Amino acid sequence: MPEGKIIKALSGFYYVLDGKDTIQCRGRGVFRKNKVTPLVGDYVVYQAENPTDGYVLEINDRKNELVRPPIANVDQAVLVFSAVEPDFSTALLDRFLVLIEDKEIDPVICISKMDLVPDEKQAELEEYVRDYTAIGYPVLVTSSVTSDGIEKLKPYLQDKISVFAGQSGVGKSSLLNAINPDLELKTNDISSHLGRGKHTTRHVELIHIGTGLVADTPGFSSLEFMDIEAERLSYCFPDIYETGENCKFRGCLHDKEPKCAVKEAVEAGEIRPYRYKHYMQFLEEIKERKPRY
Incomplete structure (x- = not known):
């Protein structure tokens, strides 16, 4: 057959x-x-x-599957986050990274709309780029208007199934159009009333980009950690997991345990405080999650 x-x-x-x-x-x-x-x-x-x-x-x-958006056998996720409109959010980025890491999908961080960044925000964004690069993530800064970074993004898409993900309005479809203008994907600006993007992609479809396939999706409609247990959360934070290998107690959640190498690394400036803050927020969210029957 x-x-x-x-x-x-x-x-x-x-x-x-x-x-x-x-x-x-x-x-x-x-x-x-x-x-x-x-x-x-x-x-x-x-x-x-x-x-x-x-x-x-x-x-x-299947080697993996995502529920929202519904797609299977993904090799990597291009997490598109705009520098502005909407503003870059490490909290939201870390939430996406956890969801992707849990599925053992390789993430690529793509910061879009760099042409709109005011001078006073340049240094802050450059610091975030250094932080996530130091963790080991590929980080690309792009603009679909000026085409900056587009050529650097293209090689990541070859011979792989990639999903473009991120909140609505960050310019996922615009980036794909910049990579291949023949696609003519529909785009929309940020809604001035709601302050967020209007959905333009209504279904999941794999699109040929060079030798790879890219999924333009309606976006993640659920960002809850429904299938992640507290003990697994640190695996989804590579910087915390690596440092946590030196904790005194096995199974340390890096919360209230004594002689925690992760907390010591945060105090020493070796782990960025906002990363640990997000880890603790997510851990609390998982602990408070209602059990499913």
């Missing part, structure tokens, strides 16, 4: 890429029975008598 990859899901149809051909398919009823939904990014077995009348028969094992 032929196999392919789902590159778009829309109105009950799954568009399966097999070589250079795209076949429009429906899902078999067995998926509904087993409460399994085919996702964009899935490798599937299908049958089709013609390009517009196929059926997805099987879904191969």
Whole structure:
């Protein structure tokens, strides 16, 4: 039976890429029975008598999956955060990083709209770039208006399935248009009334960018840590996890435990205070989470 990859899901149809051909398919009823939904990014077995009348028969094992946005088998996440409009937020960035790290997806931090940064904010943003680079994250500063940083971003997208993620209004679609103007993805400015971006992407679709596939998504509609346990949270903060290996007690949560290497590193300036602050906020959020039955 032929196999392919789902590159778009829309109105009950799954568009399966097999070589250079795209076949429009429906899902078999067995998926509904087993409460399994085919996702964009899935490798599937299908049958089709013609390009517009196929059926997805099987879904191969996934290496990872995201729920909101619904996509599977992602290699990396390009986390797009605008320098301004909306303002750059380390708290929100760290929340995205935790969600991505938990799924063992490689993150790339992309700061957009650098052409709009006022002089008084330049030094602050440059410091954040140094901080996250020191942790080990790739950090790119870009502008879809001036094309600064666009050429540096392109190599990251080759031969991989990438998801562009970030709050609405940060310029994800504008960046993709700057990378490939032929895409002509719809964009919208920030809503002056709400102070945030208006959603322009309505469904998940994988788009060819060079030798890679990029998902332009409606964005993360849930940023809660529903599946992350307190003991795992430090794994999602590489700087804290590495330092935590030197804690006196195994299983240290870097909270109230004595002789905690992480707290000592924060006091010594080796871990940025805002990173530890966010870690503690997230830890408290996880501890207060209602159990699911």
